[in-house]
Amino acid sequence: MFVSTLFIKSFPTFADRLNINFIKMKQTILNIIVIFIMALTVFAKEKDGTMNEKAIDKQNMNTSVKPGDNFYEYVNGGWIKTHPIPPEYSQYGAFTILYEDNQEKLRSLIKKVSAEENAPEGSVAQKIRDFYNSGMDTRTIEKLGIKPVQKQLEEINNLKSKEDVASYIATMQRKGMTPLFYFFAEADQRNSTMEIANLYQGGLGLPDVDYYLNEDEASAKLRDEYVDHLTKMFVLKGDKQEQAEKSAKAVMNLETKLAKTSFTRIEQRDPVKNYNKMSLAGLIETAPDFNWSLFFKTLGLEDPGDINVGQVKFFKGVSDLMNETDMETWKAYLTWNLLDASANYLSDDFVKQNFEFYGKTLSGQQEMQPRWKRVLEVVSNGLGEALGQLYVEEYFPASSKERMVTLVNNLRAAFGDRIKQLDWMTGETKEKALEKLASITVKIGYPDKWRDYSKLEIIPGNYFSNVIAAREFSFNRNLNKIGKPVDKTEWGMTPQTVNAYYNPSNNEIVFPAAILQPPFFNPDADDAVNYGAIGVVIGHEMTHGFDDQGRQYDKDGNLNDWWTEEDAKRFKAKTDKLVALYDNYVVLDSLHVNGSLTLGENIADLGGLNISYEAYQKSLNGETPKKIDGFTAAQRFYMGYAQVWRQNIRPKEMARRLKTDVHSPGEARVNIPPFNIDSFIKAFDVKKGDRLFINEDERAYIW
Numbered sequence: 001m002f003v004s005t006l007f008i009k010s011f012p013t014f015a016d017r018l019n020i021n022f023i024k025m026k027q028t029i030l031n032i033i034v035i036f037i038m039a040l041t042v043f044a045k046e047k048d049g050t051m052n053e054k055a056i057d058k059q060n061m062n063t064s065v066k067p068g069d070n071f072y073e074y075v076n077g078g079w080i081k082t083h084p085i086p087p088e089y090s091q092y093g094a095f096t097i098l099y100e101d102n103q104e105k106l107r108s109l110i111k112k113v114s115a116e117e118n119a120p121e122g123s124v125a126q127k128i129r130d131f132y133n134s135g136m137d138t139r140t141i142e143k144l145g146i147k148p149v150q151k152q153l154e155e156i157n158n159l160k161s162k163e164d165v166a167s168y169i170a171t172m173q174r175k176g177m178t179p180l181f182y183f184f185a186e187a188d189q190r191n192s193t194m195e196i197a198n199l200y201q202g203g204l205g206l207p208d209v210d211y212y213l214n215e216d217e218a219s220a221k222l223r224d225e226y227v228d229h230l231t232k233m234f235v236l237k238g239d240k241q242e243q244a245e246k247s248a249k250a251v252m253n254l255e256t257k258l259a260k261t262s263f264t265r266i267e268q269r270d271p272v273k274n275y276n277k278m279s280l281a282g283l284i285e286t287a288p289d290f291n292w293s294l295f296f297k298t299l300g301l302e303d304p305g306d307i308n309v310g311q312v313k314f315f316k317g318v319s320d321l322m323n324e325t326d327m328e329t330w331k332a333y334l335t336w337n338l339l340d341a342s343a344n345y346l347s348d349d350f351v352k353q354n355f356e357f358y359g360k361t362l363s364g365q366q367e368m369q370p371r372w373k374r375v376l377e378v379v380s381n382g383l384g385e386a387l388g389q390l391y392v393e394e395y396f397p398a399s400s401k402e403r404m405v406t407l408v409n410n411l412r413a414a415f416g417d418r419i420k421q422l423d424w425m426t427g428e429t430k431e432k433a434l435e436k437l438a439s440i441t442v443k444i445g446y447p448d449k450w451r452d453y454s455k456l457e458i459i460p461g462n463y464f465s466n467v468i469a470a471r472e473f474s475f476n477r478n479l480n481k482i483g484k485p486v487d488k489t490e491w492g493m494t495p496q497t498v499n500a501y502y503n504p505s506n507n508e509i510v511f512p513a514a515i516l517q518p519p520f521f522n523p524d525a526d527d528a529v530n531y532g533a534i535g536v537v538i539g540h541e542m543t544h545g546f547d548d549q550g551r552q553y554d555k556d557g558n559l560n561d562w563w564t565e566e567d568a569k570r571f572k573a574k575t576d577k578l579v580a581l582y583d584n585y586v587v588l589d590s591l592h593v594n595g596s597l598t599l600g601e602n603i604a605d606l607g608g609l610n611i612s613y614e615a616y617q618k619s620l621n622g623e624t625p626k627k628i629d630g631f632t633a634a635q636r637f638y639m640g641y642a643q644v645w646r647q648n649i650r651p652k653e654m655a656r657r658l659k660t661d662v663h664s665p666g667e668a669r670v671n672i673p674p675f676n677i678d679s680f681i682k683a684f685d686v687k688k689g690d691r692l693f694i695n696e697d698e699r700a701y702i703w
């Protein structure tokens, strides 16, 4: 639920919205890869044919700007100017380029596997080949049109009672569709060794509660566009215009009621508020008008055992809605959920309409990605570790793992020293913090034990049924965990994911193979730049164990307060300063960063910089490295950090993210945290009067 990632790469199609929501839910974090290959201008081709990236390239900078006025522009201005967003993207940055590169690598792996015509039935090669080829077989897909969902449309049409609705929602959940709410297994937040059932709010087609409730003009316009999209989807399904309009309005109405009873994103950040463990009897008492017994029975779980009800208020609301809502509305809502979750795997008319709204209208994407990329993403989700295994065999050198282990050890030692020296924390809490730091598990590259896909059946020539098979496989695998011990060796991201995460209930930091590449990790770069990039990423993830959410978990991953009251109070006062700094940062016209929504990530960025800089200093053993290309080591450290976050982003996408993403925009990630740190201020001679200068009493010193 509270897994913290380094960033979220989001593309708002159904699968992606699922991923974004599920990023909160550790067991189902799927990688989200959407890529485009263009000239990798940051790479210089060496004579021997190997690709080396220059650690810091002056071409990428804009030295006409003062670092103190806009550090982000100073380091990245040149790059930003020369890297316009390709039409198929809503944003384009360092992460995107790695994705693109990865996508090509994965495609060549799939091609290699696909060439094995005699791959034995049931082998991983057969599954990857047939899944991918079925997705590329547009002739069959077009011929089938809406047929793949016809049976389910009829089933929905035949529902007669609210009992039928509850039961059918379970049927849809089994297929990876998520009307009304999410259901999944996850570690009990107060007993982190056991998996329990979880219910979590959901059921909205727009990205967030705000979209339904805000009264500004832009929000109202988006709502109209959403209803228009719903109408068009119903027409594609075969409804007459008038009926389609009626259904669309009914869905909008129901979703608005759901939104009103939902937690906001900020409320969702409080792990205690979102932990409400109860028995099935307790759930029935809390939300009596949804037939839970029937729901669980349909899932094949006669006795789910303990259930964590994430948002009690929401599930009470769902219960009320069961009574208030007529059958026609339920049918329209479930039909919409079915179409939305299926559109990308049906004929082109559905794919296009889906893109019109979720790609263009919501995120400002101009063009759809080529088919092979979209299909590759689906295969990479469905058979993630199977493809991941091939990926690391081909592309992940053992030496990278060794270097990471050393770096992580150095960072951990530096973080420990900093905790010991904190002037705001008492000895008692420090001791517990140090214990927690020492207990952090580190996972690098790929899992020790690969996922077994033998029970997933993939057949040639039926893309839609393969997608559903992969979802059912994933759902059942998760469902089977309920009531069993947590497998702490499991990974929540595939090795081919360009990202990293901290999982509080395992107290672990995880770095997939794909992030261990330039500009994050550059074997040819000087240490200063690597500490500024991957070093800060490591420090960022470690700090998540001590951010406003993570600090509420103990060394064993249990939600269990280990802070003295006064230390907690001082921590809160410090984080309030950070909230204010981000609240005041204007990104787009009048749009500000939301300092409360992004607090955990901002604490992690600031901590990551402090810890990594200290680790780097220690690694120097008192020596001062020579300047490189005219820059001191301290300067290169912060520049290495800044270039990780370079990006171009479309205004619509920026607006969407400011509402929904717990990460601050790249620009704010560069232009705020360093300005709280003495070594940065000194390295770039930042002075009062510079635009980004922060008065000493307003600076945040936390970790």
Ligand SMILES: [Zn+2]
Pocket (backbone or CB within 6 Å): 004, 005, 006, 007, 540, 541, 544, 601, 604
């Ligand atoms: Zn993070």
